[in-house]
Amino acid sequence: MTGFLGGAYLWVKALHIIFVIFWMAGLFLLPRYLIHHQDALARPDEAAQWVDREKKLRGIILTPSLIIVWLSGLAIALSGGWFTGQGWLHAKLLLVVLLSGFHGWAVAYSKKLAAGKSSLASRQLRMLNEVPGVAVVLIVILAVVRPF
Numbered sequence: 421m422t423g424f425l426g427g428a429y430l431w432v433k434a435l436h437i438i439f440v441i442f443w444m445a446g447l448f449l450l451p452r453y454l455i456h457h458q459d460a461l462a463r464p465d466e467a468a469q470w471v472d473r474e475k476k477l478r479g480i481i482l483t484p485s486l487i488i489v490w491l492s493g494l495a496i497a498l499s500g501g502w503f504t505g506q507g508w509l510h511a512k513l514l515l516v517v518l519l520s521g522f523h524g525w526a527v528a529y530s531k532k533l534a535a536g537k538s539s540l541a542s543r544q545l546r547m548l549n550e551v552p553g554v555a556v557v558l559i560v561i562l563a564v565v566r567p568f
């Protein structure tokens with residue numbers, strides 16, 4: 421069951437898992453940066469360093485990884501015919517869409533902090549920090565155990 425990817429199927433699957441790891445590394449780091457950045461808003465020199473770190477993390481890790489995870493995931497799903505009768509994949513996709521939304525929120529908040537504004541309490545940011553960890557537990561169980 422390899423479809424149009426033929427012999428490249430397993431290579432694309434390896435690429436998928438490699439970039440899932442990079443994406444998750446970025447998604448664990450950025451919300452943590454946001455907490456430090458917000459705490460530093462009253463200290464312009466320190467805040468500017470966080471702006472720079474977040475920009476690099478977004479440009480070098482987060483955005484490319486998000487794109488490659490989506491493209492490789494969709495390619496193996498279409499090529500392997502996984503979209504039919506695989507409940508786990510539909511549930512996984514729902515969680516991945518939500519995680520991509522979380523990614524978008526974190527990027528938007530990072531830009532807001534870069535403009536010197538904030539709208540969440542530090543405690544709320546710390547709670548949001550847990551979202552990627554919970555999501556990855558559920559997504560990996562769905563992808564590996566495939567309970568339905």
Ligand code: HEM
Nearest residue numbers: 433440489490493494496497500502516556559560563564
């Ligand atoms: C973006 C949309 C995604 C799609 C369409 C997708 C699709 C797929 C498909 C069809 C497989 C099965 C390949 C096979 O067994 O031959 C797979 C494997 C896998 N995916 Fe995704 N995926 C996506 C995102 C993610 C994310 C965000 C994660 C983790 C956070 C993830 C983790 C995994 C893992 C660990 C496997 C290996 C499972 C195994 O071989 O036992 N995927 N993906």
